Amino acid sequence: MAKRSDRDGRAVGRRGASRRAGAGSPAALVLVLAVGVSACGTSSPSTQPHPPASVASARRLGADRVVRRVEPLQAARFALLRTPPEGLPARIRRILRAPSAGMSWALARRIRVELPGAYWLVPANGRMCIVDRGSLGNPAVETTCVRTDRALAEGVATVTLARPHAGAPRPARLIVGVAPDGAREAAVRTRGTVARVPVVDGVFVLRDETLAPPDSLSLR
């Protein structure tokens, strides 16, 4: 476990709002009351000012409308999104439970990489996401969502880190990303160093022993 250098964040959340307990639910009053009662136990008192509206709206991940088709700009710039969708497998959907950032699970495209684990590019509402499972043996399903304008500039990438352990004595970092059409190389900057990796068929992969996520990505 990593060192714990700051525990100030304990119990500082704003009043919790249950995704299940939607006031707009069509259920009867008794249903709303029942769910409301059950959600009360998860609320935490507010001790922090609310974030700015733009930040607050970005936080409500489940509130975004699920897209019905790939947004034109995304389709125009990412070749993978012009291929037939395969959709996320049912087992991955069950783990994800609900689409975040307006992701359309049905529009997911598998990212073909010669790696253990599975990766999908999933269009979302104003964002593009990578969903992955099994990266570096991580059993959790990870989702990384990037605003479309940023995806055009730096691609969409997921970063998995693995500390040394009994089965693997050296640290590992794996970055799998999708770049827009025309990109030939991705530059991964991490704590003052730059690693350059080729973009092949719109995909880039970096595996090294740097136990830190990149500070920035850029493409050329």
Next chain:
Amino acid sequence: MTCRLSSRVTRRLAVLAAALSLLLAALALSAGSASASPFCGGQRLSNFGYCYGAARDLSGDSGYGVEHSICIGADSIWGGCSTGPGNIKTMSLGSVIHAEPWIEDNASGVTTVYGETF
């Protein structure tokens, strides 16, 4: 008269039973699953520092940094890292655990972080 009274009582019992069924169904749906709950909202982290939320039942968490990238996790589980400011990172476990969610600042600079468990 007795028959009419009996019929009215039966209808009311049926309505009551229906309401009770809905109530039980709602409780069953909400029991044993984690609800969305924020943590570390608006915390300023610096120099690779961590921010922890209170221990709770969760099946995953999400987070992002306003100024630069972050990593997320819960207890000893690493949920991966974002690659830049505003990028949302989510970890989904597929089962409910009781754990402390965390966000790690990913650079020497200061960043404001927001997290949410579900």
